[in-house]
Amino acid sequence: MSDSCCGTIAVEIEQFTTPQQTSPGQAGELPVVVIGAGPVGLAAAAHLTERGIDFLLLEAGDRVAASVAQWGHVRVFSPWKYNIDAAARRLLEADGWTAPDADWLPVGAELIDDYLAPLAKRFGDKVRLGAKVTAISRLGYDRVRTAGREEVPFLIRLEGGEELRARAVVDASGTYTSPNVLGASGLPAHGEGAVFVDHALPDVLGTDRDRYEGKHTLVVGAGHSAATTLLALAELENTPITWAIRGGSAGRTYGGGDADALPARGALGTRLRAHVDSGRIQLLTDFFTHRVGESEAGIEVISRDPAGHEQSVRVERIVSATGYRPDHAIASELRLDLDPILGSPRQMAPLIDPNQHSCGTVPAHGVDELAHPEPGYYAVGVKSYGRAPTFLMATGYEQVRSVVAALAGDWEAARDVQLELPETGVCSSNLVQAQEQRVGLATGISGGLLSAPLPLVTVGASAESGGGCCG
Ligand SMILES: Cc1cc2nc3c(=O)[nH]c(=O)nc-3n(C[C@H](O)[C@H](O)[C@H](O)COP(=O)(O)OP(=O)(O)OC[C@H]3O[C@@H](n4cnc5c(N)ncnc54)[C@H](O)[C@@H]3O)c2cc1C
Numbered sequence: 388m389s390d391s392c393c394g395t396i397a398v399e400i401e402q403f404t405t406p407q408q409t410s411p412g413q414a415g416e417l418p419v420v421v422i423g424a425g426p427v428g429l430a431a432a433a434h435l436t437e438r439g440i441d442f443l444l445l446e447a448g449d450r451v452a453a454s455v456a457q458w459g460h461v462r463v464f465s466p467w468k469y470n471i472d473a474a475a476r477r478l479l480e481a482d483g484w485t486a487p488d489a490d491w492l493p494v495g496a497e498l499i500d501d502y503l504a505p506l507a508k509r510f511g512d513k514v515r516l517g518a519k520v521t522a523i524s525r526l527g528y529d530r531v532r533t534a535g536r537e538e539v540p541f542l543i544r545l546e547g548g549e550e551l552r553a554r555a556v557v558d559a560s561g562t563y564t565s566p567n568v569l570g571a572s573g574l575p576a577h578g579e580g581a582v583f584v585d586h587a588l589p590d591v592l593g594t595d596r597d598r599y600e601g602k603h604t605l606v607v608g609a610g611h612s613a614a615t616t617l618l619a620l621a622e623l624e625n626t627p628i629t630w631a632i633r634g635g636s637a638g639r640t641y642g643g644g645d646a647d648a649l650p651a652r653g654a655l656g657t658r659l660r661a662h663v664d665s666g667r668i669q670l671l672t673d674f675f676t677h678r679v680g681e682s683e684a685g686i687e688v689i690s691r692d693p694a695g696h697e698q699s700v701r702v703e704r705i706v707s708a709t710g711y712r713p714d715h716a717i718a719s720e721l722r723l724d725l726d727p728i729l730g731s732p733r734q735m736a737p738l739i740d741p742n743q744h745s746c747g748t749v750p751a752h753g754v755d756e757l758a759h760p761e762p763g764y765y766a767v768g769v770k771s772y773g774r775a776p777t778f779l780m781a782t783g784y785e786q787v788r789s790v791v792a793a794l795a796g797d798w799e800a801a802r803d804v805q806l807e808l809p810e811t812g813v814c815s816s817n818l819v820q821a822q823e824q825r826v827g828l829a830t831g832i833s834g835g836l837l838s839a840p841l842p843l844v845t846v847g848a849s850a851e852s853g854g855g856c857c858g
Pocket of ligand 1: 424425428445446451454461462465515519520521560588600717767768769779781783
């Protein structure tokens with residue numbers, strides 16, 4: 388029994404002296420757990436391997452890079468030379484692997500087959516598939532208890548109940564599995580849960596063709612993913628297409644056309660505008676999705692703008708291309724310091740805020756910007772950007788290089804953060820145009836602001852933000 392400000396209450400103290408409580412030395416002997424075998428989680432594994440740090444990589448899917456596999460038909464816009472992590476390259480080359488053509492733009496499936504799958508194979512049983520993390524905490528500690536907190540191991544619970552311990556957690560679980568809702572205010576539209584809504588980037592011209600051909604399809608969203616899907620749908624005969632955006636004009640999505648600094652983006656926008664101008668695609672502006680309902684006549688989607696004005700459309704299919712948001716639920720017992728707008732680590736937010744960085748120029752950043760009050764927990768990769776849409780694999784690779792150096796105690800290397808993205812190299816116009824003619828164009832970061840291009844300049848830790856590819 389103990390006195391407290393609220394009177395005498397029973398206090399259980401056993402939990403704090405449990406024999407399972409591990410000394411710092413014991414925690415240090417545990418593996419680092421990496422969550423998610425996407426490009427960044429696998430890069431973390433490569434750096435841990437090089438540093439000789441034991442690790443376990445947990446992947447929810449039944450294959451590596453399960454999220455990339457979802458958009459396996461989509462061609463990326465950054466060539467191979469920016470898509471391969473340096474430590475991963477060294478490990479693979481030591482095994483006789485030959486890197487793909489440095490200037491080629493792979494589709495997601497090629498990223499997996501030619502790089503990520505061979506890399507995962509290199510790690511053997513340190514990669515566990517079908518291992519979905521449902522919660523992370525600290526052994527014997529909830530979020531409130533402080534004394535000695537940093538000395539006890541992390542506790543990681545998997546779907547099915549199995550629990551693991553770790554000395555540190557590198558959370559590279561991405562955002563692809565937590566898409567934004569259709570509802571215009573960030574809340575699900577009324578009825579959204581009861582109607583089948585396709586996620587962004589269905590394989591309209593491939594495996595999903597039958598689902599869309601001849602079906603009136605509504606695409607919601609103003610980013611690359613929406614544009615990519617709309618252009619693919621426009622190739623299907625007898626397939627009415629409606630495109631709904633919240634803004635008053637599609638100018639941002641069209642980009643700069645011929646004058647666009649990113650030719651691939653300009654080409655995408657020019658084609659899209661032509662389809663809208665010709666009436667092939669019906670554009671609905673000021674569309675604030677409010678209610679969705681299905682009947683025998685089809686799916687009715689009702690918009691209600693902030694002034695209460697309504698408009699509606701009746702369709703047969705809906706593709707939601709409204710972007711992604713991070714899901715921090717698995718880490719809710721940890722002490723996170725998140726930016727209230729983006730949901731990224733607070734210190735990252737000014738570096739990646741799409742409101743301020745319309746050119747998407749992201750300064751180099753590493754362990755210091757990724758740190759939370761919870762020592763030893765780092766969210767990395769696209770998850771670390773929260774809702775900011777301009778993430779690049781190359782940025783994630785530098786993040787995990789820095790984090791792993793810090794875990795190894797090499798703070799000099801951890802803080803020597805660099806991003807080497809040449810001014811025009813990531814989205815080379817000649818390359819994109821040449822490849823487009825050979826394989827057809829289908830690029831995009833889903834949910835991204837089409838007007839917020841990617842970081843394309845060499846920037847060091849002290850470099851100023853801004854500028855870049857769009858000049
Ligand atoms: C269509 C598209 C095109 C893109 N094009 C480019 C490009 O050209 N260049 C570029 O640099 N970037 C591009 N990106 C952005 C970014 O590089 C990719 O999204 C990249 O896949 C992010 O890597 P990641 O490892 O952080 O996350 P992901 O690739 O999303 O990997 C996360 C992994 O974690 C797993 N996972 C999720 N939850 C759990 C859990 N609870 N437990 C265990 N495992 C879990 C998932 O199954 C997944 O395998 C593109 C993105 C998209 C969607």
